[in-house]
Amino acid sequence: MLSIIDKKCMGMQNPVGIRPARPEFSWIIDSDMHDTVQETYQIQVRSLDGTLVWDSGSCSSGICSAVFYDGEPLRPRTCYEWTLAVTDNHGQTAVRRGDLFETGFSEGEPWTGKWISPKQEVVPDAFCDWPADKLVEHFGPVDFVGLDMGNPNGVAPAYYLRKSFGLLPKKRSSARLYITAGGIYDVSLNGKPVTDTLFNPGFTPYDKYFEYQTFDVTGLLEQENVIGVILADGWYKGRNGIGGLRNLYGKQTKLLAELHVRYEDGTTDIIATDDTWISSKGPYEYADLFVGEFYDARKDLGAWDCAGYIPKGWTAVTVLPHTDEVLKGICAPPAGVVEHIRPASVYRNDIGELILDMGQNIAGFVRATFYNQEPGAHIVFEHTEMLDERGHYMNSINPDCRELIDHYICCGKSSETYCPRFTFHGFRYVRISGLKGQVRAEDFEGLVVASRLDTTMDFQCSNPDITRLQSNIFRSQQGNFLGIPTDCPQREKAGWTGDVFVYSDTASYVQDVRMFLKRWLEMVRMEQFANGIVPVTVPYTKNYYYIQDCVFQAHTSCGWGDAIIEVPWVLYQQYGDISFLTDNYDAMKKWIGYVEKEASEGRTDDYEKMPLSQQERQPYLWNTGFHYGDWSYPSCRNEKGETDNLQSSINTREYVATALYAHSCEVFSKVAAVLSKDEDARYYRTLRDRICKAYEEEYIRPDGQFPLPIQGLYVLTLAMGLVSEEKAGLLARHLNQLILDNGGCLDTGFMSIKFLLDVLCRYGYTDTAKTLLLQEKCPSWLYEVKHDATTVWSKWNAIQPETGKVTCASYNHYSFGSVGKWMYNYILGIRNTGCGFRDFVVEPGFDYPFQWACGSYHCVYGDIRVAWARDGRERSIDLTVPVSTHALIRLKDCDTNSLSHYFKDRMKDGYVSLGSGTYRICYQTRPEM
Numbered sequence: 001m002l003s004i005i006d007k008k009c010m011g012m013q014n015p016v017g018i019r020p021a022r023p024e025f026s027w028i029i030d031s032d033m034h035d036t037v038q039e040t041y042q043i044q045v046r047s048l049d050g051t052l053v054w055d056s057g058s059c060s061s062g063i064c065s066a067v068f069y070d071g072e073p074l075r076p077r078t079c080y081e082w083t084l085a086v087t088d089n090h091g092q093t094a095v096r097r098g099d100l101f102e103t104g105f106s107e108g109e110p111w112t113g114k115w116i117s118p119k120q121e122v123v124p125d126a127f128c129d130w131p132a133d134k135l136v137e138h139f140g141p142v143d144f145v146g147l148d149m150g151n152p153n154g155v156a157p158a159y160y161l162r163k164s165f166g167l168l169p170k171k172r173s174s175a176r177l178y179i180t181a182g183g184i185y186d187v188s189l190n191g192k193p194v195t196d197t198l199f200n201p202g203f204t205p206y207d208k209y210f211e212y213q214t215f216d217v218t219g220l221l222e223q224e225n226v227i228g229v230i231l232a233d234g235w236y237k238g239r240n241g242i243g244g245l246r247n248l249y250g251k252q253t254k255l256l257a258e259l260h261v262r263y264e265d266g267t268t269d270i271i272a273t274d275d276t277w278i279s280s281k282g283p284y285e286y287a288d289l290f291v292g293e294f295y296d297a298r299k300d301l302g303a304w305d306c307a308g309y310i311p312k313g314w315t316a317v318t319v320l321p322h323t324d325e326v327l328k329g330i331c332a333p334p335a336g337v338v339e340h341i342r343p344a345s346v347y348r349n350d351i352g353e354l355i356l357d358m359g360q361n362i363a364g365f366v367r368a369t370f371y372n373q374e375p376g377a378h379i380v381f382e383h384t385e386m387l388d389e390r391g392h393y394m395n396s397i398n399p400d401c402r403e404l405i406d407h408y409i410c411c412g413k414s415s416e417t418y419c420p421r422f423t424f425h426g427f428r429y430v431r432i433s434g435l436k437g438q439v440r441a442e443d444f445e446g447l448v449v450a451s452r453l454d455t456t457m458d459f460q461c462s463n464p465d466i467t468r469l470q471s472n473i474f475r476s477q478q479g480n481f482l483g484i485p486t487d488c489p490q491r492e493k494a495g496w497t498g499d500v501f502v503y504s505d506t507a508s509y510v511q512d513v514r515m516f517l518k519r520w521l522e523m524v525r526m527e528q529f530a531n532g533i534v535p536v537t538v539p540y541t542k543n544y545y546y547i548q549d550c551v552f553q554a555h556t557s558c559g560w561g562d563a564i565i566e567v568p569w570v571l572y573q574q575y576g577d578i579s580f581l582t583d584n585y586d587a588m589k590k591w592i593g594y595v596e597k598e599a600s601e602g603r604t605d606d607y608e609k610m611p612l613s614q615q616e617r618q619p620y621l622w623n624t625g626f627h628y629g630d631w632s633y634p635s636c637r638n639e640k641g642e643t644d645n646l647q648s649s650i651n652t653r654e655y656v657a658t659a660l661y662a663h664s665c666e667v668f669s670k671v672a673a674v675l676s677k678d679e680d681a682r683y684y685r686t687l688r689d690r691i692c693k694a695y696e697e698e699y700i701r702p703d704g705q706f707p708l709p710i711q712g713l714y715v716l717t718l719a720m721g722l723v724s725e726e727k728a729g730l731l732a733r734h735l736n737q738l739i740l741d742n743g744g745c746l747d748t749g750f751m752s753i754k755f756l757l758d759v760l761c762r763y764g765y766t767d768t769a770k771t772l773l774l775q776e777k778c779p780s781w782l783y784e785v786k787h788d789a790t791t792v793w794s795k796w797n798a799i800q801p802e803t804g805k806v807t808c809a810s811y812n813h814y815s816f817g818s819v820g821k822w823m824y825n826y827i828l829g830i831r832n833t834g835c836g837f838r839d840f841v842v843e844p845g846f847d848y849p850f851q852w853a854c855g856s857y858h859c860v861y862g863d864i865r866v867a868w869a870r871d872g873r874e875r876s877i878d879l880t881v882p883v884s885t886h887a888l889i890r891l892k893d894c895d896t897n898s899l900s901h902y903f904k905d906r907m908k909d910g911y912v913s914l915g916s917g918t919y920r921i922c923y924q925t926r927p928e929m
Helices: 132-139 464-480 497-510 514-527 542-552 563-575 579-601 612-620 645-674 678-699 711-719 725-741 753-762 766-774 781-786 814-828
Strands: 002-009 016-018 024-031 038-047 052-055 079-088 093-103 159-166 172-182 184-189 213-216 224-232 254-263 268-272 278-281 284-288 292-296 335-341 345-348 354-371 378-384 405-409 415-418 425-433 444-451 457-461 830-832 839-842 852-859 862-871 874-881 886-890 911-914 917-924
Touching (some): 002 079, 002 093, 016 213, 024 038, 024 079, 224 284, 354 464, 405 415, 464 766, 497 814, 514 563, 579 612, 579 645, 612 678, 645 678, 753 814, 814 830
Parallel strands (some): 016 093
Antiparallel strands (some): 038 079, 159 278, 172 254, 345 354, 378 425, 457 852, 874 917, 886 911
């Protein structure tokens, strides 16, 4: 039987308020027959009155994702039903009806509502005082005077806004609330939450566009009604990133909303933001994403968002002058609570501190219930990722402007519950003070917040430390994928482009990030400079602009800017969605053009002293300007024994920049070829070859060594194929020796880490790859696991191995977790060989020191499941191949006499060829000679 088991529009089921221009459809089919392939699909879109809007016709294709609407323009704010029919190669048909999507406003369409702002005091712009020693602590040694840009103590309250209104006594057919804000809003209707999503409207470059949300509120309406909104600073006006600059996009929070009530007689009422709304302060003394919240329950406003409430002391809002902000509907899953966890323990340490241990490092906040506290009792929650080496509270990040502290003032009820709404923290431990009486673990709950992305990877193996590593990778990704991909959820919460460059391929295995990263790439294109520069963070807020300009005199870097090339290509391969290439092609070309200009026109200080032959290759070397390079490789240390980030940049930047220049030219030429842009494909292939020639001549000695014994330089050169095969063999040998000389430990930074184990395996040093994976000494992945890490750290030696000192660092930083892809490819054994896993290889990791491994990857066609085990010469593989895909299964050292005829007949050159279905393969390896 053929069935359609999953069906989505814009990556969501029955989405409301999507952008109406070009919806995207995807589905998954299942069959109880082996070797099933979808032969045709047909999509029909109808309005709810049954009118046919678009019929794709019967399309001969096995594609089941990234199918785009191609009919007449859809009407705004309209609900549509879409029907899918598919046929397969066995003559079966499946049809699924009843799925809906609803459009929002057309882009540029005027709103009835006006931007309004509560009466509020303007808090001045403020950087915290970040003198040179603080920048040294974060970036490494730097000849820099320091930044002192104002008072760091400015915080602002959250404001309450309300609108009361009555409705006509007519039958209502539907009601939709369209809403956005400069700031973060929490919205209710008649005292009931409109949504369980958080941090709306989300982080975007607000000077370029705002996103708005659409909510179905039909069931919440009464005859007399009140819309209530609490409005906090958020990313728009609150503290952000390094230095804590506030007022990044505006000095006043603001709100825009429209409630459309449709009646069965065809008429519509619109209740919109205007001068009839009123506002007030309330119990939030302040609510800041970075600093935390201060909530005084004695100032609670009661049923302020319900009809019948008398709003004493409330004031009229201000209607702001008309501006032309761009407003866009949703295009990716929202953020919200994704998990509830109970604390592992609550206890007092040896100095009397009350410590709440959540048992794992999370991004989120704590819901706490108190009993019989005195009115005015001040409860303080201080969050941290780590306790110090004595088990005492410490702030594990540089605390300026991001204290990670929440305050609650009790009102004196017998039972009170506090749960933050407008902040989140990266933490495992909470120091609680001011709480009287008995303290119980069951009175606390950890709420994990993230974008609501489907988990697509499951991985376990017989080594519990490696399984724990996979769990750490997942938790770091989950904790940093909140609206945008951030570097860390506690210190900066910034969209560092280099981190996404490094991690996007692992990310696309761990969760369904297709729409999430498509949304972020749209921001990258918007933030790209006219000359092609892709900034180091996206959104590129003023604080990062100032720091990059003042400290580094550069707004981009190799690797970080190359994300506009790498990430779309990775996602195209992973998901088979060609729009990643078409949407970003012009931005890719602009970036490559910028790099080519920088390389061809830049000259080093010693250029005039070079021989002519060396001068002739300089236009193909990107060896000027600032670059982060192979950032944070562990052997590069300062006098404190901590990783010297800036020196690691200085040591590696020109090598890494040129290597990535060549790599991006190669990737871009492939993109051009896929899109049949043959002239661009040829040009950038040729340019890449010239860069490689110049790179080898300039940097690599005849014996295959670099001037500096830095592992990452060898890794990048080999991963990107920058030298001849003969020279590559020499480099691989030297890389292997560097690892052995380092005690079997890695010494790679941000840019090279994701390629390290792949390179070793490709050049025959699998034993060294095993050693690195299983290494427990610092620096290594399992060093962190053995030190009770539950997420991935930003620095390999964040806990110093010599002294056990817990240093200030981010302990939730996914970049070094890019080893995940290698684990899925080489241990579990699933490797993509086509586009979107239409074709893939399964090569179980029998060569690795594990007795078994099992897991699955949910690709766009369905679940690929693998479970393998070995016992002496016995081998078993349990496998599920999705419909419309094809798998080659490697049976290494197989004694074919032990293999069933079914698989023997499908075997060629050591691989069994299989179509869709579920299989169990059992065999013995050949006897040792």
